[in-house]
Amino acid sequence: GESVGLHLPTLSVQEGDNSIINCAYSNSASDYFIWYKQESGKGPQFIIDIRSNMDKRQGQRVTVLLNKTVKHLSLQIAATQPGDSAVYFCADMEYGNKLVFGAGTILRVKS
Amino acid sequence: ETGVTQSPTHLIKTRGQQVTLRCSSQSGHNTVSWYQQALGQGPQFIFQYYREEENGRGNFPPRFSGLQFPNYSSELNVNALELDDSALYLCASSLKGYDEAFFGQGTRLTVV
Numbered sequence: 001g002e003s004v005g006l007h008l009p010t011l012s013v014q015e016g017d018n019s020i021i022n023c024a025y026s027n028s029a030s031d032y033f034i035w036y037k038q039e040s041g042k043g044p045q046f047i048i049d050i051r052s053n054m055d056k057r058q059g060q061r062v063t064v065l066l067n068k069t070v071k072h073l074s075l076q077i078a079a080t081q082p083g084d085s086a087v088y089f090c091a092d093m094e095y096g097n098k099l100v101f102g103a104g105t106i107l108r109v110k111s
Numbered sequence: 112e113t114g115v116t117q118s119p120t121h122l123i124k125t126r127g128q129q130v131t132l133r134c135s136s137q138s139g140h141n142t143v144s145w146y147q148q149a150l151g152q153g154p155q156f157i158f159q160y161y162r163e164e165e166n167g168r169g170n171f172p173p174r175f176s177g178l179q180f181p182n183y184s185s186e187l188n189v190n191a192l193e194l195d196d197s198a199l200y201l202c203a204s205s206l207k208g209y210d211e212a213f214f215g216q217g218t219r220l221t222v223v
Contacts, residue, residue, distance in 0.1 A: 032210055043113070043201050043214030044154065089153050096167045097142060097205055097212060101153030 012108045019077040021105045023090035028071065030092040034099070035064060035075045039086045047075070047088075077107075085109045114138060115204050115215035123221045124192050132187040132218045136204030142166070143185040144212065145177060146201040154201055160185055161207055189220075197222045 013019045025033070031052040036044035050057045050064045050073075057064050063076040073090050087104045094100055114137035124130050136143050142161045146154035156169035160179035174190040183204070189196055199219050203212040 034210075036214075041216070043115075043203075043216050045113075046211060046213070049210070091153075093210055096159060097144065097207075097210070098156050098159065098167055098169070099144070099146070099154070099203070099212065100156070101146075103151075103153050 009103070010106045010108065012110060013080050015080060015082060015109050015111050017080055019075075019080045019084070019107060021075045021077075021088050021090075021107065023073040023075075023102055025071050025073065025090070025092055025102075027092060027094070027100070030094070032093040033064070033066065033073055034091050034093065035062075035073075036089045036091060036101075037084075037086045038089065038104070044089060080107075080109050082109045082111055113213035113215065115202060115213050117200075117202050117215035117218050119218060120216065121219045121221075123223060126192055126194060126222055128192050129188065129190045130192060130220060132189075132200050132202075132220070134185045134187070134202030134204075134215060136183045136185070136202075137213050140204035140206050140213070141183050142205045142207050143179055143183065144203045144205070145185070145187045146203065147171070148199040148201055148217070150198070157187070192222045194222050196220065 034049045035047040038044045048059045061078045065074045091099045091101045116135045144159040145157040148154040158168040159166045163179045178186045199217040201217045202215045205212040
């Protein structure tokens with residue numbers, strides 16, 4: 001089936017810096033995208049979502065950008081904190097609430 | 112806390128055995144989806160249950176089966192366990208017609 005994939009498997013950033021995590025998707029019919037954060041031993045936690053009729057959406061310290069032309073998503077985390085260390089997944093939702101996840105990016109925050 | 116609870120949290124089974132995993136959905140949610148997450152990978156959709164019936168299935172063999180109960184809780188059953196079934200099994204609950212899905216903490220299954 002269609003897949004959602006990530007460019008960088010591991011990202012290391014200094015505490016206080018901004019982080020950018022990228023994701024490419026292949027299903028041009030996708031119209032809803034979600035970023036999840038998964039900490040060790042826990043299930044994925046919803047961070048932010050975006051619909052295909054938008055190109056940017058902001059939350060608290062996080063921003064998601066969508067470029068439909070090149071089928072690319074990014075998650076920007078401002079002023080990255082040690083508590084942001086986790087695996088980040090992008091996912092798109094197919095018909096019937098089925099989520100298709102990418103492989104994930106490990107974010108490591110150095111103090 | 113998402114309000115989605117899974118049990119047990121960890122489980123060790125022998126190849127060939129059968130296993131049942133359980134999920135209680137968030138209050139008010141009528142749809143439960145199950146995902147398998149192998150180590151170092153993203154979750155893979157197994158199937159979804161809505162109104163006690165299977166409502167979509169991923170690329171998993173028939174030995175993966177499920178149930179949903181009138182209170183919307185759900186079970187995932189796996190027969191004839193194989194070593195490759197070792198994974199984190201995640202349950203997500205949602206409300207039909209709404210997009211956001213909430214995940215439980217998962218059940219870590221190890222097949223030896």
